[in-house]
Amino acid sequence: xxxxxGRGREGVWQAGPVCGRYANSRRPDDLVEEFEVERTSGSGxxxxxxxxxxxxxxxxxxxxxxxxxxxVRDEPAxxxxxxxxxxxxxxxxxxxxxxxxxxxxAAVGGDAPAASAPAPRMLRLLTWGLVPSWAKDRSVGSxxxxxxxDSLLEKPAFRRAALARRCLVPADGWYEWQKSPTEKDAxxxxxxxxxxxxxxxxRPIAFAGVYEFWRDxxxxxxxxxxxxxxxxxxxxxxxxxxxxxxxxxxxxxxRWADWLDPELTEPDAVRALLEPPVPGRFVATPVSTRVNxxxxxxxxxxxxxxxxxxxxxxxxxxxxxxGAGEAPLF
Numbered sequence: 485x486x487x488x489x490g491r492g493r494e495g496v497w498q499a500g501p502v503c504g505r506y507a508n509s510r511r512p513d514d515l516v517e518e519f520e521v522e523r524t525s526g527s528g529x530x531x532x533x534x535x536x537x538x539x540x541x542x543x544x545x546x547x548x549x550x551x552x553x554x555x556v557r558d559e560p561a562x563x564x565x566x567x568x569x570x571x572x573x574x575x576x577x578x579x580x581x582x583x584x585x586x587x588x589x590a591a592v593g594g595d596a597p598a599a600s601a602p603a604p605r606m607l608r609l610l611t612w613g614l615v616p617s618w619a620k621d622r623s624v625g626s627x628x629x630x631x632x633x634d635s636l637l638e639k640p641a642f643r644r645a646a647l648a649r650r651c652l653v654p655a656d657g658w659y660e661w662q663k664s665p666t667e668k669d670a671x672x673x674x675x676x677x678x679x680x681x682x683x684x685x686x687r688p689i690a691f692a693g694v695y696e697f698w699r700d701x702x703x704x705x706x707x708x709x710x711x712x713x714x715x716x717x718x719x720x721x722x723x724x725x726x727x728x729x730x731x732x733x734x735x736x737x738x739r740w741a742d743w744l745d746p747e748l749t750e751p752d753a754v755r756a757l758l759e760p761p762v763p764g765r766f767v768a769t770p771v772s773t774r775v776n777x778x779x780x781x782x783x784x785x786x787x788x789x790x791x792x793x794x795x796x797x798x799x800x801x802x803x804x805x806x807g808a809g810e811a812p813l814f
Contacts, residue, residue, distance in 0.1 A: 511538065
């Protein structure tokens with residue numbers, strides 16, 4: 485799960501060389517308990533999560549639920565004048581004007597001087613697709629839905645957020661598309677079979693994410709600020725790599741607290757949190773191509789596709805080619 489997908493006809497995200505889709509069936513009330521969330525309403529990055537419902541087809545540019553820790557004021561601060569927070573850039577494109585981020589914190593009611601009170605865990609709705617603070621417009625977010633774990637702390641678009649603005653992205657699992665070694669689609673390209681990748685046991689999972697503030701120069705006040713996030717990816721586990729060579733970095737539960745800790749800012753400490761966990765936590769189930777269309781959304785998207793409907797699919801468990809002679813490929 486890395487990179488981005490291309491938009492095809494309206495309402496459809498074409499499965500390209502990389503994936504960009506996951507599911508989260510849990511409501512905000514469920515996540516409050518599972519992730520020990522302390523604050524769901526009031527000021528904070530992004531939007532209030534109260535209206536969010538189950539989403540079985542979360543796609544790029546959609547608002548999605550994330551868990552983060554950030555110091556907040558009891559009363560929102562007055563929104564800054566966008567003209568007071570100019571953003572400059574280094575030669576490599578990284579934002580250097582911390583004033584812009586401080587202004588964003590003021591706009592969302594954050595970073596109050598409350599040394600005695602730890603930053604609370606918050607549940608918020610952020611937009612999937614990170615827009616760096618130095619971006620000229622928000623369209624870049626559709627190309628930054630994922631960030632590679634191995635370069636997270638080096639890439640100008642992500643490194644500041646990786647040290648200061650990390651979040652957890654609750655999920656039930658994610659989708660990947662496997663290119664068939666034998667079957668072609670109507671355009672003569674390898675047929676792509678969607679798979680539902682999910683935990684072998686029914687536990688909540690969370691992807692590693694980082695988030696960022698961006699100010700829209702065409703707007704004023706609170707409406708000028710957009711908070712976006714990206715999902716960190718890593719090498720796919722053995723077995724899952726038969727489907728795709730990348731997967732989201734699923735943070736082990738015993739690392740949740742450290743990943744959210746805003747005081748953990750040492751690069752080496754952050755890198756340590758991205759060490760690959762023990763493999764074997766997930767299984768892959770072939771599902772209907774209905775998931776290809778964003779307009780389709782419901783638990784039926786997770787239902788296993790009957791074997792007789794598979795065409796030229798490599799079984800990740802056995803390596804057999806299903807629907808084309810059952811010949812072993814490796």
